[in-house]
Amino acid sequence: CYPSFATSNGFIQCLTEHIPSELIFTPGSINFTTMLVSTSKNSNFLTNTTVKPICIVTVKDASHVQAAVVCGRWNGVRLRVRSGGHDYEGLSYRSARAEVFAVVDLANLHTIAVCVPTATAWVDSGATIGQLYHAVAKTSPELGFPAGECPTIGVGGHFRGGGIGMMMRQYGLAVDHIVDAKMVDANGEILDRATMGEDLFWAIRGGAGESFGVVLSWKVKLVKVPSTVTMFRVTRTVEQGAVDIVTKWQDVGPTLPWDMNMMVRVQRQQAMFQALYLGRCDAILPTITSRLPELNATRSDCEEMTWLEAMAVIGNGNTNTTALLDRNVGFNSFFKVKSDYVRRAIDKGVWHKIFNTWFTMNATGWVMLEPHGGVMGTIPTEATPYPHRSGVLYIIQYIVGWSDDDGSASAARNWINNFYDFMAPYVTTSPREAYVNFRDLDIGQNTVVVNDVSTFDSCKMWGEKYFGGNFQRLAMVKGKVDPTDYFWNEQSIPPLLFHA
Numbered sequence: 481c482y483p484s485f486a487t488s489n490g491f492i493q494c495l496t497e498h499i500p501s502e503l504i505f506t507p508g509s510i511n512f513t514t515m516l517v518s519t520s521k522n523s524n525f526l527t528n529t530t531v532k533p534i535c536i537v538t539v540k541d542a543s544h545v546q547a548a549v550v551c552g553r554w555n556g557v558r559l560r561v562r563s564g565g566h567d568y569e570g571l572s573y574r575s576a577r578a579e580v581f582a583v584v585d586l587a588n589l590h591t592i593a594v595c596v597p598t599a600t601a602w603v604d605s606g607a608t609i610g611q612l613y614h615a616v617a618k619t620s621p622e623l624g625f626p627a628g629e630c631p632t633i634g635v636g637g638h639f640r641g642g643g644i645g646m647m648m649r650q651y652g653l654a655v656d657h658i659v660d661a662k663m664v665d666a667n668g669e670i671l672d673r674a675t676m677g678e679d680l681f682w683a684i685r686g687g688a689g690e691s692f693g694v695v696l697s698w699k700v701k702l703v704k705v706p707s708t709v710t711m712f713r714v715t716r717t718v719e720q721g722a723v724d725i726v727t728k729w730q731d732v733g734p735t736l737p738w739d740m741n742m743m744v745r746v747q748r749q750q751a752m753f754q755a756l757y758l759g760r761c762d763a764i765l766p767t768i769t770s771r772l773p774e775l776n777a778t779r780s781d782c783e784e785m786t787w788l789e790a791m792a793v794i795g796n797g798n799t800n801t802t803a804l805l806d807r808n809v810g811f812n813s814f815f816k817v818k819s820d821y822v823r824r825a826i827d828k829g830v831w832h833k834i835f836n837t838w839f840t841m842n843a844t845g846w847v848m849l850e851p852h853g854g855v856m857g858t859i860p861t862e863a864t865p866y867p868h869r870s871g872v873l874y875i876i877q878y879i880v881g882w883s884d885d886d887g888s889a890s891a892a893r894n895w896i897n898n899f900y901d902f903m904a905p906y907v908t909t910s911p912r913e914a915y916v917n918f919r920d921l922d923i924g925q926n927t928v929v930v931n932d933v934s935t936f937d938s939c940k941m942w943g944e945k946y947f948g949g950n951f952q953r954l955a956m957v958k959g960k961v962d963p964t965d966y967f968w969n970e971q972s973i974p975p976l977l978f979h980a
C-alpha cells in the first residue's frame with residue numbers, strides 16, 4: 481500500500497544514488513518553494529494547507545525519470561509528473577488527500593527538432609506549446625501545429641488530454657497529429673510506439689496520460705499554413721444585439737468553412753468574437769457578412785499577419801512572437817474552471833437569461849465558446865480517447881478568478897457552481913460531457929480505493945464524462961500496463977483487470 485509503507489528517506493537516498501543532488505529539491509532546500517511555484521499557474525494550490533511533495537526532481541534526461549520511477553516503486557512513493565504546471569486542479573504538484581508523493585518536473589526537457597522534408601517534429605514534454613509554434617514557424621513559415629491558445633501550456637500535459645485550439649476545425653486536436661512517443665512506464669522501462677504497442681499509444685494520446693507513465697517526448701506531424709492568415713476580432717454589447725448574435729453563432733460557428741474558427745468570449749454585457757482564418761481577409765469577409773450579418777463585420781475588423789504572429793495575438797494579445805518563448809508570461813491567480821459540451825443550440829430566451837442573470841452579478845467570471853464541426857465531426861469517436869466529436873456544436877469553458885485577500889473567493893465559487901447547475905438542461909446529459917484538459921474535481925474523484933488501487937466502478941462517474949465509451953478501453957489498457965495503479969492521482973484511469 482503506497483501511503484502506509486512509503487519511506488521518504490529511502491526514496492531520497494535512492495534518488496541521490498542515481499540523480500545529481502542539485503536536481504533534487506526537498507522541503508529543506510532553500511529553493512524548494514521557488515521550484516514548487518516555478519510553473520504552477522493556479523495559486524489555489526500554493527497555500528499553507530496544500531499537500532505538497534516530499535521532493536521535486538528537476539530531471540535532465542530519460543535516465544533520471546527511470547531512476548525516479550524505480551526508486552518510487554521500491555520505496556512506495558508515488559510520482560506526479562509536471563510539464564507546464566497548468567493543471568486547473570494542480571494535480572501535477574499537489575495532492576488533494578494526505579499522501580507521500582514526489583514530483584518529476586520536466587521543464588528542463590524542452591528540445592524541439594523540426595524536420596521540414598517530412599513535416600514532422602520531435603518535441604520534449606517540458607517544452608511549451610508557444611516554444612513549439614515558434615520553433616516550427618521559424619524553421620519553415622509554411623508549417624504550423626494545431627494546439628491550444630495559451631503559449632505557456634506544457635506540451636506533456638496538453639497532449640495527455642487532447643489539445644483544442646484555433647485550427648481544430650481544419651486539422652483537429654493536437655493529439656490527432658501524434659505519430660510516435662517515448663515514455664517511461666511503471667517498470668521504469670523506456671518505450672516508443674513500436675515497443676509500447678498500439679493500445680498504450682492510443683491511450684496516452686488524450687486519455688489522461690499521467691495514468692500510464694511519464695511521456696518524455698512526442699513526434700508530431702506538422703500542418704500546412706499559408707503565408708498570410710487573418711485575425712478577426714469584434715465586440716458587441718447587449719445593446720448592439722449580442723444576445724441575437726450569440727444565439728445565431730451557435731449554428732454558424734460550427735458550420736463555417738473548415739479553415740475558419742470563430743470563438744466567442746461572453747463576459748458581463750458583451751460578446752467578443754475572435755476568429756482565425758487560414759487565408760486573406762477578402763476571401764472570408766463575404767462569408768462572415770452573409771452567414772452572420774447581425775455582426776455588422778467590416779474590413780477594419782480584420783488584421784492580416786503571419787500564422788506565428790496570429791498565435792502570439794491569440795496567446796498574448798500582440799504580435800510579439802518572441803514572447804511565445806517565455807514560459808513566465810501570462811497570469812498566475814486564483815481560479816476555478818468547469819466545462820460543458822453543447823449538441824443542441826440553446827434558445828435565445830435562455831441566452832437572454834444568461835446575460836441578464838449570470839453576467840450582471842458582482843462576482844462574475846466569463847465563458848469561452850469554442851466551435852467544433854469541420855474535421856472534428858469526421859473523426860471517429862474511438863480514434864483517440866477524446867470522444868466529443870461528431871454532433872458537438874461547441875464546448876463551453878466557464879472561468880472565474882478571484883484574489884486572495886478580499887473575501888471574494890466564496891462569491892466567485894458560488895457564481896461558477898450555480899451557473900453550471902443552471903446550465904444543466906441546456907447541455908449534454910447522460911453523461912454530462914466534460915473536457916479532461918479543463919480538469920474539474922467536482923465531477924468526481926477516485927475515492928474508492930481497494931488495496932491502494934482505484935476501483936473501475938467508482939471512477940465511471942467522472943470517467944465517462946471525460947471519455948464516454950472510451951473510458952472502459954482506457955481502464956483495460958491501464959490494467960495491462962500498470963495493474964498496481966502506481967501512476968495514481970485523483971482522476972487517474974483505474975485499472976480494469978480480467979482474471980481467467
Ligand code: FDA
Nearest residue numbers: 563564565566567572628629630634636637638644690695
Ligand atoms: P501540468 O504539468 O500541470 O500537467 C497536467 C496533467 O498532465 C497532470 O496530471 C500531469 O501529471 C500530466 N502530465 C504532465 N506532463 C506529463 C507527461 N510528460 N507525461 C504524462 N503525464 C503528464 N487546453 C486546451 O486544450 N486548449 C487551450 O487553449 C487551453 N488553454 C489554457 C489556458 C490556460 C491559462 C490554462 C491554465 C490551461 C489551458 N488549457 C487549454 C488546459 C491545458 O491544456 C491543460 O491544463 C494541460 O493539462 C496543461 O498541461 P501542462 O503540462 O501545462 O500542465
